[in-house]
Each structure stands twice: as C-alpha cells, then as structure tokens.
Amino acid sequence: MFIIASDHGGLELKEAIKVSLAERKITVRDLGTMNSDSVDYPDYASKVARAITHGEAEKGILICGTGIGMSIAANKFPGVRAALITDEFTARMSKEHNNANIIVMGGRVLSPEQASAMVSVWLDATFEGGRHQRRLEKISEIEEDVRQGRI
Numbered sequence: 001m002f003i004i005a006s007d008h009g010g011l012e013l014k015e016a017i018k019v020s021l022a023e024r025k026i027t028v029r030d031l032g033t034m035n036s037d038s039v040d041y042p043d044y045a046s047k048v049a050r051a052i053t054h055g056e057a058e059k060g061i062l063i064c065g066t067g068i069g070m071s072i073a074a075n076k077f078p079g080v081r082a083a084l085i086t087d088e089f090t091a092r093m094s095k096e097h098n099n100a101n102i103i104v105m106g107g108r109v110l111s112p113e114q115a116s117a118m119v120s121v122w123l124d125a126t127f128e129g130g131r132h133q134r135r136l137e138k139i140s141e142i143e144e145d146v147r148q149g150r151i
Ligand code: RB5
Pocket: 007, 008, 009, 010, 041, 064, 065, 066, 067, 068, 069, 070
C-alpha cells in the first residue's frame, strides 16, 4: 500500500500530489489532514510511519510546511527511512542510495509542479543495493543497539 499525509502546512501540496498520482493511475491512501485547521505534524507523521514499521504499507509521502518536523518525527520509527527531498536529484538519490520508504517535502518550499516531478522521479528510481545495502544494514544495527541499550 502507498500512503500520504500532511499537516495544514502541507495540505495544498498533498492535494496536488494526489491529482498527479491519479493521472498516473497510482492509488494512494490519504491519512489526512483533510482541512486547513491547524494540526500537529507528529500526529500525521506517526500515522504513516507506524504503518511502514508494522509492514502495513510499503511506501509513504509526508508533507508539512518545511518537511523538517515530519522528517524528525517519522525517523523515530524503526525501519523507517524518511528522506527530506528538495529537488529531483535528492528525490532520485533517496531511492538509489537510501532506499527511502518515505519521502518528505515542504509545502511552503516547493511548487506543486516541482513536487509532482520529484514524486515521479522517486517512484521510477531503483535502489542500487551493494555498498548502499551495507550502509542501510548499519542503520538497522544502530536501531537495534539503541533498543538493547548497547549504545
Ligand atoms: C506548522 O506551522 C509548521 O511548523 C509545520 O508545518 C512544519 O513546517 C514543521 O516542521
């Protein structure tokens, strides 16, 4: 499953991305927010990130004003690799090198056109594996070491 969520700062961009995904016949489940009332981004980061951690979704998109708060919150969840992307280059790298399972964007930073192009680049890119896989395994080891109180 493919899921998306935003706070009020990312609402407009979320709606624009949904339109561009629909044009590509890609189905995405919207976990909110659904209106412009002020909400707290950690609540929406949690909805998407917990689904990734528990294997209920394969990939997700999070949007807040800058993308920063959503990134910080989502990356607290084990197994989440949430990448704050800023352009098409970082969108591609987030998949090829980091195998990001969540991309994060700033609704007050990017235009709908920029963001839609970045989402397409991320979806079309392929993880390169090899040395990048080794590095991701080191991140997983860090998560486990922290959980076990070893570091
Ligand atoms: C909300 O005003 C704003 O702080 C939020 O959308 C985000 O940019 C936080 O990182």
